Amino acid sequence: MIIKSIYLENFRNYEKLEVEFNEKVNILIGNNAQGKTNLIEAIYLSSMSKSFRTNTSSDLVSFNKEFAKVKVKVKDDDIDRNVEIRIDNNSKKIIKKNGKIIRKTSELFNNIIIVVFSPDDLSIVKNDPIKRRTFIDRELCQLKPKYYLALTSYNKTLKQKNALLKERKFNDNLIEVLDSQLAKYGTIISKYRKVFCLELCNISNKLQKSITDDKEELVIKYINNFKNNEITEENLYNILKENRKKDMEKGYTTVGPHRDDISFYINGIDVKKYGSQGQQRTCALTLKLAEIEIIKNETEKYPILLLDDVLSELDSERQEKLISHLDMVQLFITTTDIPKQYKDNNEIKIIKIKKGTVYN
Numbered sequence: 001m002i003i004k005s006i007y008l009e010n011f012r013n014y015e016k017l018e019v020e021f022n023e024k025v026n027i028l029i030g031n032n033a034q035g036k037t038n039l040i041e042a043i044y045l046s047s048m049s050k051s052f053r054t055n056t057s058s059d060l061v062s063f064n065k066e067f068a069k070v071k072v073k074v075k076d077d078d079i080d081r082n083v084e085i086r087i088d089n090n091s092k093k094i095i096k097k098n099g100k101i102i103r104k105t106s107e108l109f110n111n112i113i114i115v116v117f118s119p120d121d122l123s124i125v126k127n128d129p130i131k132r133r134t135f136i137d138r139e140l141c142q143l144k145p146k147y148y149l150a151l152t153s154y155n156k157t158l159k160q161k162n163a164l165l166k167e168r169k170f171n172d173n174l175i176e177v178l179d180s181q182l183a184k185y186g187t188i189i190s191k192y193r194k195v196f197c198l199e200l201c202n203i204s205n206k207l208q209k210s211i212t213d214d215k216e217e218l219v220i221k222y223i224n225n226f227k228n229n230e231i232t233e234e235n236l237y238n239i240l241k242e243n244r245k246k247d248m249e250k251g252y253t254t255v256g257p258h259r260d261d262i263s264f265y266i267n268g269i270d271v272k273k274y275g276s277q278g279q280q281r282t283c284a285l286t287l288k289l290a291e292i293e294i295i296k297n298e299t300e301k302y303p304i305l306l307l308d309d310v311l312s313e314l315d316s317e318r319q320e321k322l323i324s325h326l327d328m329v330q331l332f333i334t335t336t337d338i339p340k341q342y343k344d345n346n347e348i349k350i351i352k353i354k355k356g357t358v359y360n
Contacts, residue, residue, distance in 0.1 A: 001113065001301045002330045003043060004073040004080070010065040012038035013356035021330075022349035027342060028334045030353035036334035039353065040116070040306045043332065046072040046083045047114040047142065047304075049095055049105050057091040065089070074112050076301070083112060106145040113142050113295055117288045118308040124287065125280040126272050129261040136262070139291055140192055143298050147192045154185035158258055166251045175244065182256055183237035189257045190224055190231045196294070197222035197262055203290040208266070211282060211321045218286060219265040225255040285318060289325050296328075307333045 008017040013035045028036045037053070041060075044052050051060060061068040071084045084096040095102050102108060124131050141148040161178040164171065201220040208218035226235050236256070243255050264271040264283050271283050295303045305326060311319050312335065323341050333339065342348050352359050 001074065001076045001304065003046075003112070003304060004075050006039075006042060006046075006073075007069070007071040008039075008042055009067075009069040010062040011042055011060060011068040011070060012062065014038065014042075015062065015356065017356070017358060019351060019358055021332075022347075023330060025331045025342065025345070025348040026333070026351060027338060027348060028332065028351045028353055029336065029338060031336060034353050035356045036353050037308050038356070039351075040308055040332050040334060042070045043072065043304070044114050044116055044306060045070050045085055046074075047108070047112040048138070049085060049093060049108050052116050052118070052138075057087050057093060058089050060087055061089045072112065081111070083108070106148050109142050109145055109148065110299065113299060113301070113303040114306060115139075115288065115291050115295070115303045116306040116308060117310050119310055119313045121288065122281050122284045122310065122313055124284050125264055125275070129259070132262050133258075133260055135287070136193055136196060139294065140196055143295065144192055147189065150185045150188035150192075154182060154189055154257065157181045157185065158253060158256070162252045165247055165253065168248075168251075170248055179237060179240040179244075182240060182253070183233045186236050186257045187231060187233040190226065190236075190260070193224075193257070193260060194222050194231060199294055199297075200287070200290055203293045204286045207286045207289050207293075207325075208282070211286060216266045216279075216282075218283065219268075221263045221265070223261040223263060224257065225259060281314065281318065285314070285322055289322070292325075292329060302329045305329045305331050307331065309334050309336075311335060311339050 002023045003021055005018065005020040008014040017039075028039055030036050041051050041053055045060070050057065054060070067086055067088045069084070069086050071082065074081045074083065082096075082098055086094040095105070095108060097108065097111065120127075120131075121135075124135055137151060141151065157178055161175065161182070164174065164178075197220055201218075204220060205218045208216050224231070225239055227239065239255050240253070247253050264275075266275060266279055266283065269275065271279055275283070292303060292305065295301075311322075311333065314322065319339065319341065323339075338350065
């Protein structure tokens with residue numbers, strides 16, 4: 001799976017742009033705030049129909065423009081495919097796959113699978129739990145349409161329930177119905193997350209040992225609200241029911257998959273609490289590499305990897321460890337300078353960017 005080219009119109013600081021890509025390594029080089037991240041954001045959009053930087057789609061439309069357009073050409077198993085996304089300044093989207101409008105976002109998933117790695121991801125271990133849930137959700141939504149549908153339904157139901165709790169509108173019958181729905185969708189979410197975390201743990205541990213020359217063993221644990229880790233709809237419903245009084249006092253739903261987390265242990269030590277910054281960063285690096293392997297195992301294809309200014313945040317040793325594991329993926333790197341690992345490589349493509357323009 002590779003991205004052959006992209007066309008942008010009124011996207012962020014790009015008025016119009018069309019550029020072809022290398023099948024292996026593409027280095028997007030330029031000073032800060034010139035549009036490097038905007039370009040890989042557009043690439044990511046073709047996979048998930050949303051940005052990895054903002055939840056407001058209208059932010060992607062250039063100032064004083066009515067719409068933005070992204071068109072991506074993909075080659076997969078020697079078959080060319082096209083994805084086109086049009087966003088207006090009210091965040092309304094029109095998504096086309098091979099020229100045909102698709103009605104459901106889930107129809108886009110598993111079409112172009114992308115992993116993004118940014119400096120913010122280096123802090124995933126010590127950041128708030130929402131960052132770790134987002135990490136899980138991104139990949140499961142791409143790989144498992146049923147997960148995406150359950151997550152969307154769960155979040156919609158949760159928003160409705162929390163609105164009632166916040167407004168102190170305690171309609172017992174309605175809360176009962178909403179809790180039943182949360183239990184239904186939440187159980188699906190948690191089952192998928194548990195399986196994902198088990199696979200993530202197995203692959204990450206092997207990678208951690210490889211990166212640290214067998215000095216460190218990494219264990220990942222999935223943390224949820226289920227009693228005795230028994231993931232059933234009845235269990236979650238009972239937990240929600242038991243916490244209704246507490247929820248009413250606080251004005252929001254205090255238990256459920258939206259409170260899930262994952263924890264990391266290196267040689268039995270909690271990395272978040274006691275790990276060094278180096279260990280935390282190596283752990284984050286391992287997670288991203290494991291993510292690539294999980295996708296390969298699931299789809300029998302390697303994803304496309306976007307490295308958004310992440311190499312500058314890693315020391316030379318970790319840079320080497322990362323790049324040594326990326327021979328099989330199409331790679332996009334944003335940077336202010338060509339990484340030393342690629343300076344004498346004539347097979348890469350260097351894309352120079354200045355003020356939303358690509359030049360030689």
